[in-house]
Amino acid sequence: MKKAGIIMIIGSLLLLGLFKFPLWNIMLGAPQYPDPMGMDIYITGIRGVEEFDIQNIDGLNHYIGMQKIPKPEAMWEFEVFPLVIGGMAALGVVLGILGFFEKINYKWFLNWLILISVLGVLGMYDFNAWLADYGTNLDPNAIMKMTAPDGSPMTYKPPLFGNQKMLNFDVASFPALGAYLMFAGMALTLLAFFLGKDEWTKKHNYS
Template sequence: MRRRINYLMLIASLLLVLLFVFPLWRITLTAPQYPDGISMFIWINKITGDNEYTLQNINILNHYVGMQYIVPESIPELTYFPYIILFMTAAGVAVAFTNNKKLIGTWLVTMLILGILGIYDFYLWEYDYGHNLSDKAPIKVPGMAYQPPLLGTKMLLNFKADSYPHWGGAVLGLSIILSYVALIKSRFSHEKS
């Protein structure tokens, strides 16, 4: 039983490394001029698109309504989030070899708090991005804000914006679930002994 707990916690921790391989989130814009849609991918350490011109095209569209340019190098979270993930991976690996239910619980709670803070930070970024509009915008629609949805679908003028977790988000969720299972098994194991 204890080996299973160790393996679960080890897998939960090592899964976090995949956040450098897969994007966390995907925002897709679809409109008559983009019937196939253009997608922006938010990673733990960068922002990319369907191709090398995606961000440039999104920034051109944003210019018309006065939205800020997306400049990944200017987003501090993309610099320090990788270090947090690497720390949590190392901490999780260390916890995996302790068989200590309190440490497993602490790791799990820390991951949940980090996840909630990350989603809140993402919401604040989207809010600023969609509400802090330039007065010099060529197209002005009174009362209109262009905040993409945090989760789900929203119409922004003639653009349909879809915002959902991507493979990295699924991996993060799986990591949290596995650590929760390890915690439950750890508690059950301690009760039996």
Template sequence: MKKASIVMIIGPLFLLGLYIFPLWNIMLGAPQYPDPLGLNIHINGLRGVSEFDIQNIDGLNHYIGMHTLPKVEDMWEFGTFPMVIGIMVAIGILIGVLGYFNTLSYKWFLGWFLLMSILGVLGMYDFNQWLVDYGTNLDPNAIMKLTNPDGTPMTYKPPLLGHVKMLNFDVTSLPASGAWFMFIGMMLTLAAAFFGWKSTKKP
């Protein structure tokens, strides 16, 4: 159980990478932009991949009626997510320490993993809802009002995951390094639960 507990202590520490590295990345490429425009989504705000990417994206969005990219104070998520991650890291480490001293069973390791998985799914759902609003809630007085072949207004929702063609832009949305840190940390906690379970099966 001590080996499993040490792995459990290490796993949540990987989530601290979310405070340094972006969670998600969206890239926009087009012939007029030899260097694609990029947006990094951090748990505490949005940042351009290059210095002027956010200004350039907002400038393009203005013509088709999309809102400007939100600042930290515009979204409650940017204040809440860092606190949630910090709490989950602290809880995970505490569970690992208590497991090391045989105060808790390996089932608590699995419980932490399941709770973090639920929070991750909820976070992705919230992120997708923001993308829907961002790409469909357009200014009716926009300079360019484009429609689909059936006459309905064109929407510009970026993909949650993967690639889509919007006008002459190739838009790609993928997990960034922070998401991979979180994935590794969660896999370590799942491994900790497995090691803990195996230790209980020894004669």
């Protein structure tokens, strides 16, 4: 399973792109802000797309009672996620090496893919829960108290995925380069599984 092992190694290493590039991006645009403001979400913290974006977003959020964008030390996720990604990348490389030398069969590649997929779903669930808390847990003493058409307090949860109108802001939330590298790595591991299955079947049919 030499080809499959090499592809498995490459796919696993692509996860390390998350240490360099953002996983997710949220942009806010409004008529009075010709240059949109944005947040890049990394596995190690949240940074502004431009230098003062975080400061400006926090300033606007203050008026409607939203929390400040958290520092890395304020969220356990920014300590755990790097360990999870690093561990999964290392595990994938080990499986690829063992597959290259035919010490394991192709099914291990699929097991790795299932595990990273489950962890990804849990990560997205946690991210969405944070967005919900960020947009709904408002300071009751806020300067501006906006209400929905039915009279209930307005919430400002950004979308997990896609575009949404909030007051006079257009909010867009989409995967960033780190996420695409991770998806590419997962696709390669799926390819490694099928190639490994083909190589394994041919070898054992002819042996």
